[in-house]
Amino acid sequence: MIEKINLNNILFIDIETVPETEDFSQIDQEMQQLWEQKTQYQRKDDYSPEEFYERAGIWAEFGKIICISAGYFTNKNDIRNFRVTSFIGEEAKILKDFSNLIQNHFNGAQHLLCGHNSKEFDIPFIARRMIIQGIAIPAKMNLFGKKPWEVPHLDTLELWKFGDYKHYTSLKLLSKILGIPTSKDDIDGSQVAQVYYVQKNIDRIVTYCEKDVIATAQIFLRFRREDLLIDEEIIHV
Template identity: 80%
Template sequence: MIEKINLNNILFLDIETVPEEENFLSLDDDMKQLWEQKTQYQRCDEFTPEDFYDRAGIWAEFGKIVCISVGYFVNKGDIRNFRVTSFFGEEKKILKDFSNLLENHFNQAQHVLCGHNAKEFDIPFIARRMIINQIAIPNKLNLFGKKPWEIPHLDTLELWKFGDYKHFTSLKLLTKILGIPSPKGDIDGSQVAHVYYVEKDIDRIVIYCEKDVIAVAQIFLRLRREELLIEDEIIHV
C-alpha cells in the first residue's frame, strides 16, 4: 500500500532529452543509416529520416539528457516541505551528479524512485546514457537479477493503470482529472529540442522539468488522498 511509504524516502524525478546532434546532417554516415533503419516502421512512407530526426530525443541511442530534475519531501512533524533541484549542462556531468545524489543520499533499502512513465522511459534512458558515457550504474538503477518486488521504483502511470497494461494517461491529463494545477508552462515536450538548440534557453527547460516533478509528487499525494502541496511548501534549491 502506497499509504505506508514514508514520503521522505521517495525521490521524485523527471528528465528532458533532445537529439544528440542538432540536425540529421550532423550525424556521421553510419549513424544516418542506423537512424533510418531504427525508425523505418515508425516513419512508414510519411517522413524521410531527416524529417523524422526531431524525434530522436526519445531514443537513448540517438538522444541525450539535458536536464534531470528531482524533488523530495522533508517532513518533520506538522511541517511539510518539498525541495526541488535540477542537474543540467553537459550530459556527463548531469549523470555523474545524479549518480552521486543516489549513492550518497538515496542509497538505503527504504529509498525508492518515482516518476510518471519513469519505468518505461526516464529510468532506462538514464541507465543507458550512463553506460554510453562510461559511468557506473548506481545500485538504485541496476536491476539485473532483481525480482519485480525488489525493484525500488514507483511509477504514477503504473499506479493509475491498476493492472490495465493497454492504458496510457499523460501527465497533463492525469493532473487535470485529479484537480491538480497543470504542470505545463509555455512549452511542451515536442518543443524542448528547439528551445535547447535554437533558443539556447536551458533555464526555460529546467523550469519545465521541475514543474513536471512537482506534478508527479502532487499526483502521488492525490493517490494517497492527502492534501496537495501549496506554493509555500515548495522550495527550489
C-alpha cells in the first residue's frame, strides 16, 4: 500500500526537546514535588529527582521543544527533490510556525505526517505543548474521535514492527541495517540538553534534527524499494 502513496503528500518530521529549565532548582517547589512523583518508578533508588532531571525533556509536562525539522518531496516528472526546513526560537513561535506549515501546505485529505516513533513521541509531544502554550492543534494532529484507520500519520517504527508491538528499533539501528549512510559525528538524544544549555549551539542541534528527518525519508524509500536520495537532491531551506 505504501508504494501507492504520492511522496509529495507526506510531511516528514522530527523534534528535539530539552528540560524546561537548565537546572532542577529553577522549577518551583510544587513542580519539583510533582517531578519526584512522576518519575518515582523510573528512578527507583538509583537517582535522586535532581540527578534524574536531565531526562525531563522526554515528558511534555516538564520539557519543551527547541527544534522542529520537517522535510517534504517536491517531485515533478523525473526530477526528485527533498526540501528540509527547521523551526527554532521561542517554543510558542516554533509551534505556531510549524502549525502554519501544516495548515497552509499539508492540510488536505491526501496529506500525511511521518516520523520515526512519531505516533508515540513527536506528535503527542507537539500536541501537548500546543495546549500548554495555548495554540490551536492543527486538524492533522487532533486525533480526538478518530478511528485508527482514520489517523493521517505514518510511522517508520510501526511499519518496521509488522504488528510486533513489543519490538523497538532505533532510527540509527534501522538506518544501519538498511544501508542508509549517516554521519559519524552526530550528537545523540542524550546530549541535546547539554549542547543547548551549556554549549548554546542550536545550529548543531538543527543539523542533528534535520539529519534524522532525512534518515526517516530514506527509510521510507527503502520500504518502497526505491533509490535513496543523493546529496544533490536534498535542499536545505
